[in-house]
Amino acid sequence: DAKTTQPPSMDCAEGRAANLPCNHSTISGNEYVYWYRQIHSQGPQYIIHGLKNNETNEMASLIITEDRKSSTLILPHATLRDTAVYYCIVRGAQKLVFGQGTRLTINP
Amino acid sequence: GAVVSQHPSWVICKSGTSVKIECRSLDFQATTMFWYRQFPKQSLMLMATSNEGSKATYEQGVEKDKFLINHASLTLSTLTVTSAHPEDSSFYICSARWQNANTEAFFGQGTRLTVV
Numbered sequence: 001d002a003k004t005t006q007p008p009s010m011d012c013a014e015g016r017a018a019n020l021p022c023n024h025s026t027i028s029g030n031e032y033v034y035w036y037r038q039i040h041s042q043g044p045q046y047i048i049h050g051l052k053n054n055e056t057n058e059m060a061s062l063i064i065t066e067d068r069k070s071s072t073l074i075l076p077h078a079t080l081r082d083t084a085v086y087y088c089i090v091r092g093a094q095k096l097v098f099g100q101g102t103r104l105t106i107n108p
Numbered sequence: 109g110a111v112v113s114q115h116p117s118w119v120i121c122k123s124g125t126s127v128k129i130e131c132r133s134l135d136f137q138a139t140t141m142f143w144y145r146q147f148p149k150q151s152l153m154l155m156a157t158s159n160e161g162s163k164a165t166y167e168q169g170v171e172k173d174k175f176l177i178n179h180a181s182l183t184l185s186t187l188t189v190t191s192a193h194p195e196d197s198s199f200y201i202c203s204a205r206w207q208n209a210n211t212e213a214f215f216g217q218g219t220r221l222t223v224v
């Protein structure tokens with residue numbers, strides 16, 4: 001499975017859009033991009049996934065570049081409850097392998 | 109999203125004893141389940157992948173005789189930590205996915221194991 005690179009930490013003001021980047025330059029054609037988040041001492045929560053088209057659901061939007069080498073998760077109106085570690089994962093085969101993620105802190 | 113339940117949420121056991129953790133998919137049939145462990149301030153580390161009715165596939169460095177995984181039905185997988193030692197104290201998390209390989213996996217709430 002392709003590796004991903006994320007910034008270790010980010011801050012965002014409450015009510016603003018949080019944009020979390022992820023690089024996955026070695027992604028292959030059949031690998032999906034998944035985003036999960038983990039709030040302290042809980043299991044990861046699924047957010048969104050996509051292959052090459054941009055995706056949107058009730059939680060977030062996923063923007064994947066045309067060459068698929070990077071993506072951005074957008075939380076449109078961040079709240080304090082969005083403070084968590086966000087993981088970007090590229091998966092083709094069965095496994096979901098987690099990197100170090102981005103610790104997002106939403107500030108009041 | 110789909111619901112995956114782990115039990116117990118936390119457990120304290122004595123060194124040398126065995127502990128069983130259950131992972132259930134409550135509203136879907138999980139053909140594949142994954143077990144992870146997580147140490148404080150670290151990311152999740154995949155331990156093994158199990159498919160219903162077959163033997164689990166362990167990641168490199170994970171002792172299969174110490175961490176016994178059983179996936180006997182489409183809704184239940186168990187992880188047994190045998191002869192537990194304090195260094196096995198960790199947060200254990202399961203994940204389950206149904207048949208289509210490109211569907212999302214859902215995670216349990218985790219089990220905090222403390223070995224004293």
